[in-house]
Amino acid sequence: MTASPSTGTCTQSAEILQAKCRVLEHLERAPGIRRLALDAPRIVSQAEPGQFVHVLCTPSGYDPLLRRPFSIHYADRDTGKMVLVYEVRGRGTKALAERRPGEVIDVLGPLGRGFGIPETDDGRPFLLIGGGIGVVPLYFTARTLEARFGADRVTFITGARTASLILCQPEFEKHCRDYHVCTDDGSAGFHGFVTGRMCQCLDAGEMCAPPIIYACGPTPMLKAVSKLAKERNLDCQVSVEAKMACGVGACLSCVIKVRDGDSFKYVRSCHEGPVFDAGEVIWE
Amino acid sequence: MASRLSTTIAGIELKNPVMVASGTFGYGKEYQGLVDLNRLGGIVTKGTSLEPWLGNAPDRIAETPSGMLNAIGLQNDGIDSLLADKLPWLRQFDTAVIINVVGKTVEEYAEVARRLNDVEGIAGLEINVSCPNVKHGGIAFGTDCELLGTVISAVREATTLPLIPKLSPNVTDIVRMAKVCVDCGADALSLINTLLGTSIDPETRRFRLANITGGLSGPAIKPVALRMVWQVAQAVDVPVIGMGGIMTADDALEFLLAGATAIQVGTANFVNPSATMEIIDGLEAYLDRHGVGHISEIVGTVR
Numbered sequence: 187m188t189a190s191p192s193t194g195t196c197t198q199s200a201e202i203l204q205a206k207c208r209v210l211e212h213l214e215r216a217p218g219i220r221r222l223a224l225d226a227p228r229i230v231s232q233a234e235p236g237q238f239v240h241v242l243c244t245p246s247g248y249d250p251l252l253r254r255p256f257s258i259h260y261a262d263r264d265t266g267k268m269v270l271v272y273e274v275r276g277r278g279t280k281a282l283a284e285r286r287p288g289e290v291i292d293v294l295g296p297l298g299r300g301f302g303i304p305e306t307d308d309g310r311p312f313l314l315i316g317g318g319i320g321v322v323p324l325y326f327t328a329r330t331l332e333a334r335f336g337a338d339r340v341t342f343i344t345g346a347r348t349a350s351l352i353l354c355q356p357e358f359e360k361h362c363r364d365y366h367v368c369t370d371d372g373s374a375g376f377h378g379f380v381t382g383r384m385c386q387c388l389d390a391g392e393m394c395a396p397p398i399i400y401a402c403g404p405t406p407m408l409k410a411v412s413k414l415a416k417e418r419n420l421d422c423q424v425s426v427e428a429k430m431a432c433g434v435g436a437c438l439s440c441v442i443k444v445r446d447g448d449s450f451k452y453v454r455s456c457h458e459g460p461v462f463d464a465g466e467v468i469w470e
Numbered sequence: 471m472a473s474r475l476s477t478t479i480a481g482i483e484l485k486n487p488v489m490v491a492s493g494t495f496g497y498g499k500e501y502q503g504l505v506d507l508n509r510l511g512g513i514v515t516k517g518t519s520l521e522p523w524l525g526n527a528p529d530r531i532a533e534t535p536s537g538m539l540n541a542i543g544l545q546n547d548g549i550d551s552l553l554a555d556k557l558p559w560l561r562q563f564d565t566a567v568i569i570n571v572v573g574k575t576v577e578e579y580a581e582v583a584r585r586l587n588d589v590e591g592i593a594g595l596e597i598n599v600s601c602p603n604v605k606h607g608g609i610a611f612g613t614d615c616e617l618l619g620t621v622i623s624a625v626r627e628a629t630t631l632p633l634i635p636k637l638s639p640n641v642t643d644i645v646r647m648a649k650v651c652v653d654c655g656a657d658a659l660s661l662i663n664t665l666l667g668t669s670i671d672p673e674t675r676r677f678r679l680a681n682i683t684g685g686l687s688g689p690a691i692k693p694v695a696l697r698m699v700w701q702v703a704q705a706v707d708v709p710v711i712g713m714g715g716i717m718t719a720d721d722a723l724e725f726l727l728a729g730a731t732a733i734q735v736g737t738a739n740f741v742n743p744s745a746t747m748e749i750i751d752g753l754e755a756y757l758d759r760h761g762v763g764h765i766s767e768i769v770g771t772v773r
Contacts, residue, residue: 248536436496439531
């Protein structure tokens with residue numbers, strides 16, 4: 187079996203905007219998980235699945251100083267609404283969690299290269315793998331795949347430590363043909379890692395053809411998914427995460443290690459990424 | 471109106487005193503669309519070396535109270551890429567382009583300066599002397615009087631372009647370092663570069679930067695920078711470009727009042743890409759509010 191030629195990640199947006207976006211809704215979805223809906227028509231009109239926005243979480247003051255990057259959960263071209271789903275984890279997200287509907291938030295975006303979604307249909311199905319909060323950008327991806335190729339072609343596997351940490355289940359179930367849960371502790375669905383469930387999917391003929399894989403989640407998961415994709419000669423794209431300052435490619439903070447001939451180089455996850463071809467990345 | 475903000479540094483004419491600091495703005499293209507490059511007084515490019523530099527392993531940054539530490543390791547594509555791609559693109563803009571020069575040896579600094587000497591579209595060279603000297607156990611050129619003098623003299627011989635050393639604040643007496651540079655032929659001085667620091671994560675008991683130490687920037691360092699600019703501006707006869715934590719027009723004004731002829735905006739570009747534009751507008755508004763005819767009238771006028 188030979189893999190089809192790589193689809194490549196999507197290109198960066200022609201124009202990056204610094205927009206003042208009004209908060210439409212801001213609700214707790216699960217303990218420590220919030221859903222923020224922003225009125226962002228100009229960003230939404232350009233956004234592609236897998237891209238991110240860089241958000242000034244503090245309305246004023248210098249602590250925390252830097253913006254925080256968030257994957258776009260969904261961009262609704264009809265209404266101009268952009269949805270972010272995030273985990274309240276550090277000082278930036280705690281400050282963001284305080285912002286109320288009607289307030290205005292400074293947002294840079296859309297940024298980076300998202301998932302490369304085929305322009306033309308070669309019949310392959312799509313296998314989306316999301317670990318923990320990593321499911322966030324895959325919703326926009328699933329919706330885009332559904333609109334272009336039909337939900338029948340989209341399979342989603344999500345993993346988390348335990349059942350209560352499985353996120354956005356109803357949304358994914360609505361827009362994917364198959365939706366599979368994996369938990370490390372066996373409290374829901376498949377007892378084990380997403381790669382275990384992936385092997386079942388691939389071996390049991392659940393996919394109509396060798397799929398294109400899109401993955402986002404913790405680094406150990408991405409590493410394992412990449413390894414499996416390589417063993418099975420499958421086209422696989424991964425969305426990575428790194429500490430970031432500017433978000434636009436200037437500061438060279440957010441680099442990851444990728445292959446460069448026989449050697450390696452550092453490339454910007456904000457500009458060349460955050461989505462990379464799995465074969466390019468050198469996992470540490 | 472714009473002429474009220476015009477200024478001159480070492481023969482380089484700037485439409486206003488607001489420049490972007492090296493390493494915070496790439497080669498300009500990264501901020502295209504977010505910033506009107508034609509409105510900037512000047513662009514100081516990412517530090518550029520003779521050969522491409524790989525940079526440090528990640529993590530390369532750590533956020534600190536009102537600041538950030540960085541240890542990028544001066545990753546850059548080298549002078550050939552600057553000359554072939556980056557500079558030709560920058561030439562379309564009506565702004566002063568200053569190339570920041572880095573090196574691991576005195577010879578490397580001089581060679582980069584020599585190769586840039588007759589290139590069209592370069593207004594001047596800013597010399598980053600905070601690089602480690604590989605022949606002297608990695609000590610930064612800018613923290614040793616003798617090494618600093620050697621590197622500035624070598625670059626001076628290699629170029630007729632305006633020469634602007636960027637001083638390291640990690641020294642006992644910055645005025646002494648400033649005088650060494652002027653004695654060796656500097657036409658102006660940029661200060662300050664970042665302050666050396668580190669950060670530890672108590673949970674993991676590890677340093678937050680892979681490089682262990684990094685350079686502190688942002689509002690946290692502004693009082694230190696302002697003090698140094700004030701001291702140096704009084705002690706030397708060449709113009710001083712002030713930087714260190716400038717986020718707003720009021721911050722910029724503090725540096726001008728302390729004696730800086732121009733200023734650079736660095737970390738603020740990451741937080742608010744519009745910072746430079748807002749600072750230019752704020753300087754205009756200040757002149758109106760205080761009935762000042764020209765920005766040069768306020769330089770060094772702190773009472």
